[in-house]
Amino acid sequence: MSGRATVVGCIGGGQLGRMLALAGAPLGIRMRFLDPAADACAGHVGELLVGPYDDPALLDRLAAGADAVTYEFENVPPEAARRVGALPDVRALERGQDRLVEKELFRALGIPTARFGSLEDVGVPALVKSRRLGYDGKGQRLVEAVGSIGEDELAEELVPFDRELSVIAVRSRDGETAFYPVTENEHRGGILAVSRAPAPDAPQREAEEIATRLLDELGYVGVVTVELFEVEGRLLANEFAPRVHNSGHWTIDGAVTSQFESHLRAILGLPLGETRPLGSATMVNLVGSLPPLERLLAVPGAHVHLYGKEPRPGRKLGHVTLVDADEQAVAEVVALAERAWVV
């Protein structure tokens, strides 16, 4: 990798890709994206190829001369990932794209989950989720009476969790691992609203054990995120994402090495960085419309990240992180974000 720029290709050109490119720039890494949208926001900070994710000619252009190829969302067609030799490799994609396969994998690895299966297995009330293409609580409904569900659906016990947590882990090409502190996540209408890290009194060791089993099983390279429910001190795995994650955005301003840089280091075979937190971080999502920028910037200690996307209900447009800030500053950002929140 000497003598010329390091190039990383990425299937998908949304905000996660954009933040990968921003993390890569100081390391001399250039990014190239493939996205069907001509205005994909990663295109503002890297080269953008516009077209379908499964277009063989575009995939070949994405991978041409690249030192590594990755993706920033989990519904990449497996054959596309295979064609470009993407990391994390296609095993992680295939196991994570179907909620039933994903839950069965957790079960096979001895990782506790909510009960799942048919409505008869689970009982009511239950959450019925579509097996594929669900995100941010989309494709799920609460069912109160036993009945039948579709082939493409999965019933899950409704977990009376005390809080939602996530753990972000990274594994290098030679199997070295590192973990960020467990993050506490608050959702509003199924969309992540606020993350706090390190989560107070978090079961860090148990969360790392869960992530490790998954990483080892999948021969994983890159960043993975496992979403967890905490119920009376026990952890249940909800799902994993084979990528950087919204609940890890605080690491840009709040950890020695961000999740984005960690992912790039891992897939490029570079040494992993330190994942140590720099303080107590709070990350607030900006969804649907943006508060006035000057109001956000006036809050002491607020790190503002805007993604350059057109406002639209339910769309993640940016986030704000505060590290070791006073409660009043955090409350101010939360209030500004809530007022602008549109779904």
Ligand code: AMP
């Ligand atoms: P998911 O689409 O699986 O990420 O779920 C979106 C959100 O729905 C989660 O963050 C939880 O707030 C909630 N949820 C998902 N599964 C369950 C469950 N089995 N019991 C209770 N709440 C759930």
